[in-house]
Amino acid sequence: MKAKHQRLTLALLALAAVVIAGLLALSALKDQAAFFYAPSDVRRDGLPLGRAVRLGGMVEGGSIKRAADGVTVHFVVTDGQATTPVVFAGIVPDLFREKSGVVAEGQFQPNGSFVASNLLAKHDEKYMPPEMAGKMHETKTLK
Amino acid sequence: MMAEAGLAALWLAGALAALQLVMAAMAVARDRAEVVAAVRPVAIVQGVLALLAMAALVWVFLDSDMSVKLVVENSHSAKPWIYKFAGAWGNHEGSMLLWVTILGLAGGAVAIFERSLPERTLIATLGAQAAIALGFYAFLLFSSNPFARIVPAPADGLGLNPLLQDPGLAFHPPTLYTGYVGLSVAFSFAVGALVTRDVGPAFARAMRPWVLIAWIFLTLGITAGSYWAYYELGWGGWWFWDPVENASLMPWLAATALLHSVTVLATRDGLRAWTIMLAVVAFSMSMIGTFLVRSGILTSVHAFAVDPERGAFILALLALYIGGALALFAGRIGTVRAGTTFDPVSREGGLVANNLLLSVILGIVLIGTLYPIVAAGFGVQLSVGPPFFNKAAGPIALLLVAVMAVGPLLRWRRDDVRAVILRAAGPIVAAVLVALALLPIWPGLLPWAGLSLAAGLAVASVAPLWKRNLRRTPLFTYGMVLAHLGIAVSLAGMASDSAFTKETLVAVRAGEAARVGPYTVTLDGITPVIGENWSALEARLTARRGDGSRILRPQLRFFANPPTNTNESAILTVLDGQLYTVLGQPDGQGRWQLRLWWKPFVTLIWLGGAMIAIGGLLSLLGRVRRERRVALRESWA
Numbered sequence: 001m002k003a004k005h006q007r008l009t010l011a012l013l014a015l016a017a018v019v020i021a022g023l024l025a026l027s028a029l030k031d032q033a034a035f036f037y038a039p040s041d042v043r044r045d046g047l048p049l050g051r052a053v054r055l056g057g058m059v060e061g062g063s064i065k066r067a068a069d070g071v072t073v074h075f076v077v078t079d080g081q082a083t084t085p086v087v088f089a090g091i092v093p094d095l096f097r098e099k100s101g102v103v104a105e106g107q108f109q110p111n112g113s114f115v116a117s118n119l120l121a122k123h124d125e126k127y128m129p130p131e132m133a134g135k136m137h138e139t140k141t142l143k
Numbered sequence: 144m145m146a147e148a149g150l151a152a153l154w155l156a157g158a159l160a161a162l163q164l165v166m167a168a169m170a171v172a173r174d175r176a177e178v179v180a181a182v183r184p185v186a187i188v189q190g191v192l193a194l195l196a197m198a199a200l201v202w203v204f205l206d207s208d209m210s211v212k213l214v215v216e217n218s219h220s221a222k223p224w225i226y227k228f229a230g231a232w233g234n235h236e237g238s239m240l241l242w243v244t245i246l247g248l249a250g251g252a253v254a255i256f257e258r259s260l261p262e263r264t265l266i267a268t269l270g271a272q273a274a275i276a277l278g279f280y281a282f283l284l285f286s287s288n289p290f291a292r293i294v295p296a297p298a299d300g301l302g303l304n305p306l307l308q309d310p311g312l313a314f315h316p317p318t319l320y321t322g323y324v325g326l327s328v329a330f331s332f333a334v335g336a337l338v339t340r341d342v343g344p345a346f347a348r349a350m351r352p353w354v355l356i357a358w359i360f361l362t363l364g365i366t367a368g369s370y371w372a373y374y375e376l377g378w379g380g381w382w383f384w385d386p387v388e389n390a391s392l393m394p395w396l397a398a399t400a401l402l403h404s405v406t407v408l409a410t411r412d413g414l415r416a417w418t419i420m421l422a423v424v425a426f427s428m429s430m431i432g433t434f435l436v437r438s439g440i441l442t443s444v445h446a447f448a449v450d451p452e453r454g455a456f457i458l459a460l461l462a463l464y465i466g467g468a469l470a471l472f473a474g475r476i477g478t479v480r481a482g483t484t485f486d487p488v489s490r491e492g493g494l495v496a497n498n499l500l501l502s503v504i505l506g507i508v509l510i511g512t513l514y515p516i517v518a519a520g521f522g523v524q525l526s527v528g529p530p531f532f533n534k535a536a537g538p539i540a541l542l543l544v545a546v547m548a549v550g551p552l553l554r555w556r557r558d559d560v561r562a563v564i565l566r567a568a569g570p571i572v573a574a575v576l577v578a579l580a581l582l583p584i585w586p587g588l589l590p591w592a593g594l595s596l597a598a599g600l601a602v603a604s605v606a607p608l609w610k611r612n613l614r615r616t617p618l619f620t621y622g623m624v625l626a627h628l629g630i631a632v633s634l635a636g637m638a639s640d641s642a643f644t645k646e647t648l649v650a651v652r653a654g655e656a657a658r659v660g661p662y663t664v665t666l667d668g669i670t671p672v673i674g675e676n677w678s679a680l681e682a683r684l685t686a687r688r689g690d691g692s693r694i695l696r697p698q699l700r701f702f703a704n705p706p707t708n709t710n711e712s713a714i715l716t717v718l719d720g721q722l723y724t725v726l727g728q729p730d731g732q733g734r735w736q737l738r739l740w741w742k743p744f745v746t747l748i749w750l751g752g753a754m755i756a757i758g759g760l761l762s763l764l765g766r767v768r769r770e771r772r773v774a775l776r777e778s779w780a
Contacts (some may be wrong), residue, residue, distance in 0.1 A: 006484045010495065017499040019774065028507075028535035029527065031513065052530055070650020070730040076705035090648055091377075091727030091736050105528075118378070141474030 037108075039082035047108045055084060055114050056103040064098055077102065077114070088116040146211050146290040150200025153240075156192035156247060159185055159278030160273045163250075167270025171263060171338060179266055183254040186269050189276070190251030196645055197231075200289055204231040210296035211236065213289050219302040219704045221676045224267075226236075226688075229313035234287035235437060235453070238316055242433070243279040245291070245324040250276065253328060253353075258347045259770065261341060268335030275597060278460040286456055300702030305353065308676075311371035319364035323429035324395055325357025329401065330426030333419045334468055338477045342415050345386050347408035347772065350422070352763060354402050357425075359759040361395045365418040366752030377710040377725045379740045381640070381748055384532045389512040390432035393505055397425035400501040403494045413482040413491055417498070423468045430461045430504070435512070486557035493550035500543040507535045537589055544596045545635060547627060548603035568608060574599030586642030593638030601631040618765030626758025633751025639744040650734040660741025662722055663687045664695075669735060677702045679711070682726045686715055697726040721745050 036054045055077055063076035072089045086104055096102060096119060106116035163185045170178045203211050206228050207220040217234040218227055226233075232241040250272040257265055263666050283289065336342045368391065373381045382388065401421040407414045432458045460636040485491040511527045552566045578595035585591065604627035607620060647659040656665040666681040679698040695713035702709070715722040718741040727736025 008414070008677045010414075011498055013495070014502065018506055021503040021747070022510070024503070024535045024539070025507045025510040025514075025531075028531050031489070052528075054528065066730060070443070070732075071648050071727075071736055091725060092737050094710065097291050 036103075038079040039077055039084040040079050042084065042108070042112070043082050047110070047112065049108060049110065052105065052107060052117075054103050054105050054120075055086065055108075055116070055125070056101070057084075059098050059100060059102050061098050077104065085113045086116050087113065090104055090117075090119070093119055145199050145202045145206070146208065146292065147663070149196045150197040150288070150290040151201070151725035152192045152199065153280065153283060156189050156196060156243075157277065157284060159189040160247075160276040160280055162187060164270055164277060167266050167273060167331050170266045171270065174263070179262060182266050182269050186254035186272070186410050187251040187465070188308060189273070190247035190249075193244040193247030194421075197240055200237055201231045202241055203290075204228065204237075207300070209298070209300060210292050210294075212291045212293040215293055215297055215300045217300070217302075219300040219676070221704070222302070222307065222308070223301075223675050225309050225313055227309065229256065232316050236283070236287045238320075239279065239283055239287055240289050240578055241317060242320050242324065243276060243283060245320050246272070246276050246279065246327060248326050249328050249353075253331075257349060258777070259345065259774070260335075261345075264335045264339045264341045264346065264700070266335075267338040268331045271331035271334035271338075272328065275331065275464060278463065282456050282460065286453055288480065300704075302702070308376050308702075309366060309371065311375065315364060315368055318360050318367060321362055322357045322359075322361030322391075322398075323394060323432065325360060326398060326422075326425045326429045326713060328353040329357065329398075329422045330464075330468065333422035334471060337419065337471050337479075340478050342419060342479045344409050347405050347418065350588055351402075351405050351409055352766060353403055354398060354422075354425075354616075355759055355766070358395070358398045358402050359756050359763065361398055362752060362756040362759060365391050365395055366749050366756065369752070370749050374712055374714055377645075377712045379646075379723055379725075379738075379742070381637075381745070382510070384529045386512050387436055389508050390435045393508055393512070394425060394428040394432055396505040396508070397421060397428045400498045400505075401425050402611065403497050407491050407494050408482070408733045411485065411491060413485055414495070415479050415482045416476050419472060419476070419479070423465070423472060424505075426468075427461070427465045428509075430457075430464065431509075433701060434458055435459055451638060485555075488553070488558050488560055490550065490553040490555045490558075490562065493546060493553045494544045497543065497550060497765055500539055501545060504536050504539050504543070507539070508532065511535070533589075541589075541592050541596055544630065547630065548596070548600045549622065551607050551627065552603065567604070570599040573602040585636070590642035591636040593634050594642075596633045597635040597638065600634070601628060604628040604631060618768065619762040620765075621763030622758045622760070622765060624758070625646035625761060626755045629750070629751040629754030629756075629758055632747050632754060633749075636744055636747025636749075636751060640742050640748065643743045644740060644745075646737045648736070649739075650730050650736050652733050652735075657737060657739060659722070659739040660720075660743070661688050662739075662741060664722075664724065664737070664739055666735060666737065672698065674700070680726070682724075682737075684713070684737075685724055686722055686724075695722070695724050697724045699726055699728075 018034075036056060037048065038057055039055070042048075057077040057079040057085060060076040060078045063074075065074045066072070067074065071091075072087065073092060075086055075088075077084050077086055086106075088104065103120040104114060104116035105118040105120065106114055108114050163182060166178050166182050166185065169175060170182060200213075203214055204218055205224065207218060207227065208215065209215050209220075213234060213236050214230075217237075218230045230237075232238045238292070250269060253265075253272065254269060257268075260268070329350055332346065332353065336346045359483045365388075369381050370390070372383065373379070374390075379454055401418065401424075404418045404421055408418045417650045429709075434454070437453065437457055511531050515527055548570050549563065549567055551562060574595045577598035578591065581591050582592060586594070604624055608616065608624060610697045645660040647657050649657045651666045653659060653666055653668045656663050663686070665685045666686070669680055669682050672679045672681045677700045679700040681696050684695040684697070686695055693715055695711040695715055698711040700709045700711055701707075710725055710727075712723060714724070720741060723740040723742060725738040727738060729735050
């Protein structure tokens with residue numbers, strides 16, 4: 001093979017690699033693009049069953065209830081338009097409290113509730129997940 | 144006074160960078176001997192001045208000089224000295240100053256140590272380095288002055304985010320930045336070589352140590368960052384696909400590809416244009432990393448700035464440098480002669496496959512990291528999480544491991560497929576044996592493939608030492624063997640952690656016990672503890688396994704400045720894994736939440752990381768020693 005041809009082959013291979021990366025990423029993104037849900041998204045788009053997703057919103061005032069086993073927490077996430085009941089077994093983050101932002105990772109159940117495997121509310125008191133900030137903004141302008 | 148001295152040093156360093164750029168341009172364009180001789184000293188002095196500015200900033204932090212705005216916002220006089228020290232770069236302005244300091248020092252080091260490059264290419268390289276530095280000096284001086292005063296000076300500072308009050312923070316950013324900046328040197332070399340049309344093996348040999356240094360520091364930074372997140376955040380995870388983590392992973396992937404292609408260029412004179420391209424891409428990735436972390440686009444513990452103007456500034460620099468380099472590349476690449484050719488089945492072919500697979504992974508991580516940002520630009524809020532990255536990048540990474548195992552078994556130029564299969568027999572047998580042995584306890588598809596491949600890779604990694612005179616084997620061969628073995632060790636740790644971790648979550652009273660993996664953990668009691676600038680509730684846990692018992696003390700910490708709580712996990716490390724314990728909240732009825740993990744062989748992840756970095760170091764020493772020997776021989780001849 002001549003040097004010129006080899007360069008061409010390598011360039012084509014590199015191009016193919018980039019295309020493969022793009023296709024792989026896109027196919028995975030199609031499944032995962034709607035990774036973040038607010039309670040009202042569910043009402044609009046239906047329940048994303050059988051997938052790990054993030055649910056974001058505010059913890060509704062007075063909704064935090066601890067179960068008798070000492071490790072399970074029930075609370076309600078709201079985005080001002082809709083609400084979703086959440087169950088979480090674990091150590092809640094330090095900044096998890098009523099009327100503050102929370103992002104829960106987990107799965108929706110067929111009855112519309114959400115079982116969280118992880119709660120994100122870490123970081124400092126000023127922290128608000130970027131998706132959250134967006135959602136709250138949207139909610140305010142709609143009102 | 145110290146703040147003014149620092150600011151003056153910074154202005155002088157910036158002015159020298161401008162001078163360095165102009166002189167380098169004159170020297171390259173007109174070949175003026177007196178100007179050529181002056182470029183090196185200017186680069187050295189510029190580095191020293193940047194270092195002085197950084198030293199001044201560290202001084203005002205240690206001194207708790209509350210008339211400096213940055214100190215007020217990010218420090219507190221009651222803080223332990225090590226965090227005052229680290230606090231100097233635990234914020235936006237300070238970390239950018241650290242960036243440019245390392246950049247200046249790296250330029251100075253090139254000016255002092257680089258002797259193998261032709262003079263003109265070296266001068267062009269220093270010019271490119273000055274151009275990069277100039278942008279960052281301008282950024283600091285015009286939009287992020289770290290030495291700005293505050294009037295009137297408050298009595299005390301606001302404190303440092305307690306999550307950042309950890310020894311890990313003191314060393315993590317400097318390590319990572321050295322890596323980023325090392326790639327800027329590689330980039331400057333590429334620009335220099337393009338300017339003087341001097342792309343060849345000599346250029347590759349000169350560039351390789353810098354790529355190696357950058358790569359070693361990136362490896363260390365990522366490994367240490369992963370361990371830091373693991374024990375400090377108390378989530379029991381070691382990688383979250385957080386955009387900030389991706390910001391350091393992307394340059395590492397590009398640097399790994401560059402490291403392998405530069406070897407082909409240095410030893411076989413192949414892949415010329417590709418290597419130049421990778422040098423540009425690798426530095427682009429460190430710029431994108433800086434942009435992501437510094438722009439305020441991301442909200443994370445690591446992202447300090449929430450000022451869009453700064454993000455725009457870095458984005459403009461990014462566009463200028465990358466755009467300029469790509470334009471130069473497009474204009475000049477036609478004049479770069481093609482290198483020597485090789486057979487598809489050859490060491491070169493293996494390295495090309497390695498490069499392509501690394502590029503694919505890089506592409507996936509890049510898309511996953513930037514997609515939410517681009518989508519946000521169109522008003523769509525979404526986030527891309529671990530499921531995406533694991534699904535898209537995981538299989539490619541495993542394929543890469545397979546290529547990695549075979550690569551070093553191939554001969555340069557051309558090889559025979561049957562001979563290769565014969566040589567790969569040992570690794571294949573090892574992989575198949577492990578795969579079969581795991582079938583009865585099926586750990587899941589990816590961990591199963593990971594463990595089998597790790598076994599195959601481990602055998603394949605040491606194969607290049609087979610039947611060799613070990614005393615005459617060059618140091619860089621040992622480096623490669625150790626680095627590849629490190630990947631196998633890391634992979635085994637990751638697969639073992641994801642397949643065999645046991646978790647227990649309970650609420651217990653003092654005296655009650657919980658089981659996790661091979662351990663029985665008893666809560667002995669809770670006591671209050673006072674630290675230097677925090678108070679805590681500390682649990683005393685007794686972990687029993689067989690006859691032995693050990694005490695662990697996880698804490699719930701309360702910081703006053705700023706008021707924050709943190710969870711301090713307690714980790715017991717034993718030969719076959721780690722017991723990870725976290726204390727949660729009380730339930731109000733005398734019970735305490737405990738979260739316990741048993742993570743078999745999880746330590747292999749970071750042990751592997753350390754092996755990879757040490758492998759890189761051995762390679763570097765081996766290369767430098769050989770170059771010196773060659774240079775000596777030539778000077779005698």
